[in-house]
Amino acid sequence: MDRHLKGHTELKILGDLAELRATDPTVPLASSLDLEDPTTAAPEEVIPGEEALDADPNAPQFPCSNPGCMRLVTRLRDNVADLNGQVDTLSRALRDVTRRYRLLRRRSPPRGVPRPPGGRDPTPRLVNNVGSKVFRIRNFMAYMAAGHTDLASLAFLNQTARMQSWHNSLNQAKIAEPTIQMYLKNVSQFLAYVTETPPPNCRLSRTVMVGLNREIKSLIRSVRRKVVVHEVAVKQAKEGHLIPKAALRQCVASTKVAIPEILARLKVTSDRKDQWSFYGHLTAYLACIYGHRGGVFQNMTIGEVEAARQSAMDGCYVINIASHKTNQAFGAAQLAVTEEEYGWLTEFLAMRKELVGGSDAYYFFFTSKPNSCKNLNQYFQEAWAGLELPGAPTFTDVRTSIATHAKNTHSPRDRHKVSRFMCHDTSTADKFYALNLDAKQAAEQRRLFESAVEGEEAPPGTPERPTTSSGPKVARRKRPPPPPCRQRRKRMTRGSPLRRSLAQQSSTRVSSE
Structure with a gap:
C-alpha cells in the first residue's frame, strides 16, 4: 500500500499520516510512510511485463501503474468508445429522418395560418x-x-x-x-x-x-x-309537461310582487342567496311572458340593458340580445319591458359594485367569475317552487307551453308574430304537430272523414266541387272587352303567319280565275 501511495504524488498523504499518528490512535497505523526518509527510500518493485508495456509507444498511457487501475481505465475507455459509436448511429438516423421529413413537407400541399376551432371569431x-x-x-x-x-x-x-x-x-x-x-x-x-x-x-x-x-x-x-x-x-x-295558462299567469303575478322585496333585501344584506333569488324570479317573470330560451337571459349583457334607455318610447324599453342560439335566422332576441320592469334592472345594476364580481361584470346575470351564469335554470326552478306552483318546469317547458297556447289561441297571422318575437320556428313544430294530435283535434279529423262519404254520389267524370258557404252563389261580373280603338293591331311582318295566310288566299284566287 505504501508503494501505491508513493505513486500518487498529487496527494498530500505524508502530512495527513503524521497528524493522524500524533493523535496516538487506539488501532496502530499499518503504514510507516511518514517515518521514512525520502532520500533513503527503497527502490520501487518492478512488475513483470511492465517494461514491455512501457516499451510499446502505441500503448495507452495510464496515470497509475496499478493493474487494477489500468483495468478500470481500460474498461471506461471501452465504454466511452461504445457510447461514441451509439452517438454516431443516432446522428445518422436523425439526419435520415430529417431528410425524409423535409421531402414529405415539400410534397404536401401548402398550409395556411392555423385557425382556431370554429373559425376566426369562435363563440363559446x-x-x-x-x-x-x-x-x-x-x-x-x-x-x-x-x-x-x-x-x-x-x-x-x-x-x-x-x-x-x-x-x-x-x-x-x-x-x-x-x-x-x-x-x-x-x-x-x-x-x-x-x-x-x-x-x-x-x-x-x-x-x-x-x-x-x-x-x-x-x-x-x-x-x-x-x-x-x-x-x-x-x-x-x-x-x-304542458304548463296550464293559469300557472303561467300566477307566476307572472307572484314574481311581480316578489322582485321589489328581493331587491330591497339585497340592497341591505348583499347576500349571495338573495342575488340568486333575484335571478330566478326575474327570469321566471320574463320567461313566462315571452318564452325565450335560457341562453337569451344567460347572454344578456349590461351594455345591452343600458342601451335600451336610448331607444325608449312611450314608457317601453326594448332590450336587444345579440348572442343566442338562433340569431342567424331571427337576428337579435328582444325583450320589451315597461318602465317599472326596467327600474328593477337599473336598481340591480346600481348595487352591482357591492356584490362579488360586480365591479368587472360584463353579463347582466354575473357571478364571481367573468363568465355568464350557468345556473339560471336551477334558480328559476327554485323560484318556481318557492311560489308553490305545480311541477318543476324548465325554460324549455315554458317555451313549449307558450308556443302551444299561441297556436291554439291566436290566428295564424298573430301566431306567426308571436313565434318570430320569441325566435321560434313553427315549421318543425307543425311537422310533428300534424303527426301528434290530441283527442279534440283527432275528433275533428274524424268528422272530416265522415263528411267526405255523406251525400249522393256524383256521376263519373263530374267531380263535385266543395262548397264553402250555404248561401246562393253570386255570379261574377265579366270584364267587358276593350274598345276597338285600344286593341293593338297585329304587325304584318314578312314572316308573320297572317301575311302567309293572305298570300295563300290570293294565290288560290288567281289560279281559280
Missing part, C-alpha cells in the same frame, strides 16, 4: 359544437383503427362491414337515435373532407372513397325512420 357555443364533432369522429376512427398499425395511410377505413359494426355498437350503447344520426352525419362530413383534400400519406383511391361515402349515407337513411318516431315521442312527452 361554436367551440363546444366543434369539440363534440371532433369527439364523434375520434370515436369512429378509434373503432375502425383497432388492430391496425399503418394508420397514416388511412387504409383501415376501407372496411364497410366494420362501419356497420360500429353503427351497431352505438345502438348497443343505448344512445338516442338523433344522437346516432349526428354521429353518422359528422363521419359523413369527415369522409367528404378526406375525399376533397386527402392527406399526403393517404393511400385510399377515389373509387374507395366514393364507396365509403355511399355506405355512410345508407346508414344515415336507415336511421331516419327511427329518428322521426323518437321525435314524435319527445313531442308527446313535451305536451305531457
Whole structure:
C-alpha cells in the first residue's frame, strides 16, 4: 500500500499520516510512510511485463501503474468508445429522418395560418359544437383503427362491414337515435373532407372513397325512420309537461310582487342567496311572458340593458340580445319591458359594485367569475317552487307551453308574430304537430272523414266541387272587352303567319280565275 501511495504524488498523504499518528490512535497505523526518509527510500518493485508495456509507444498511457487501475481505465475507455459509436448511429438516423421529413413537407400541399376551432371569431357555443364533432369522429376512427398499425395511410377505413359494426355498437350503447344520426352525419362530413383534400400519406383511391361515402349515407337513411318516431315521442312527452295558462299567469303575478322585496333585501344584506333569488324570479317573470330560451337571459349583457334607455318610447324599453342560439335566422332576441320592469334592472345594476364580481361584470346575470351564469335554470326552478306552483318546469317547458297556447289561441297571422318575437320556428313544430294530435283535434279529423262519404254520389267524370258557404252563389261580373280603338293591331311582318295566310288566299284566287 505504501508503494501505491508513493505513486500518487498529487496527494498530500505524508502530512495527513503524521497528524493522524500524533493523535496516538487506539488501532496502530499499518503504514510507516511518514517515518521514512525520502532520500533513503527503497527502490520501487518492478512488475513483470511492465517494461514491455512501457516499451510499446502505441500503448495507452495510464496515470497509475496499478493493474487494477489500468483495468478500470481500460474498461471506461471501452465504454466511452461504445457510447461514441451509439452517438454516431443516432446522428445518422436523425439526419435520415430529417431528410425524409423535409421531402414529405415539400410534397404536401401548402398550409395556411392555423385557425382556431370554429373559425376566426369562435363563440363559446361554436367551440363546444366543434369539440363534440371532433369527439364523434375520434370515436369512429378509434373503432375502425383497432388492430391496425399503418394508420397514416388511412387504409383501415376501407372496411364497410366494420362501419356497420360500429353503427351497431352505438345502438348497443343505448344512445338516442338523433344522437346516432349526428354521429353518422359528422363521419359523413369527415369522409367528404378526406375525399376533397386527402392527406399526403393517404393511400385510399377515389373509387374507395366514393364507396365509403355511399355506405355512410345508407346508414344515415336507415336511421331516419327511427329518428322521426323518437321525435314524435319527445313531442308527446313535451305536451305531457304542458304548463296550464293559469300557472303561467300566477307566476307572472307572484314574481311581480316578489322582485321589489328581493331587491330591497339585497340592497341591505348583499347576500349571495338573495342575488340568486333575484335571478330566478326575474327570469321566471320574463320567461313566462315571452318564452325565450335560457341562453337569451344567460347572454344578456349590461351594455345591452343600458342601451335600451336610448331607444325608449312611450314608457317601453326594448332590450336587444345579440348572442343566442338562433340569431342567424331571427337576428337579435328582444325583450320589451315597461318602465317599472326596467327600474328593477337599473336598481340591480346600481348595487352591482357591492356584490362579488360586480365591479368587472360584463353579463347582466354575473357571478364571481367573468363568465355568464350557468345556473339560471336551477334558480328559476327554485323560484318556481318557492311560489308553490305545480311541477318543476324548465325554460324549455315554458317555451313549449307558450308556443302551444299561441297556436291554439291566436290566428295564424298573430301566431306567426308571436313565434318570430320569441325566435321560434313553427315549421318543425307543425311537422310533428300534424303527426301528434290530441283527442279534440283527432275528433275533428274524424268528422272530416265522415263528411267526405255523406251525400249522393256524383256521376263519373263530374267531380263535385266543395262548397264553402250555404248561401246562393253570386255570379261574377265579366270584364267587358276593350274598345276597338285600344286593341293593338297585329304587325304584318314578312314572316308573320297572317301575311302567309293572305298570300295563300290570293294565290288560290288567281289560279281559280
